[in-house]
Amino acid sequence: MPDMAAMKEEAFNIVKDQAGLCGITCGTCVLGNGTIAETAGKTKNYITGYGIKEWAPMVPGGAEINWAETEKPLEWMTKYANC
Numbered sequence: 001m002p003d004m005a006a007m008k009e010e011a012f013n014i015v016k017d018q019a020g021l022c023g024i025t026c027g028t029c030v031l032g033n034g035t036i037a038e039t040a041g042k043t044k045n046y047i048t049g050y051g052i053k054e055w056a057p058m059v060p061g062g063a064e065i066n067w068a069e070t071e072k073p074l075e076w077m078t079k080y081a082n083c
Helices: 004-015 035-049 052-058 067-080
Strands: none
Touching (some): 035 067
């Protein structure tokens, strides 16, 4: 299994001194440095790993959540929420 921390650091080092067309330094931007994509992936994994879909219906408002529809945008952000 690849060392994810090393891969993230390597990716950050590539963009840390770059600036996007927007003028923001990529290393400080959550889109440019991959923070949003990483967070979406972690959130998706937490939902599955902690069985939130299974126990959410027992919590007020949890029964109304369409978990399949919740996972779709998280998966999209994991793949495409990068500058």
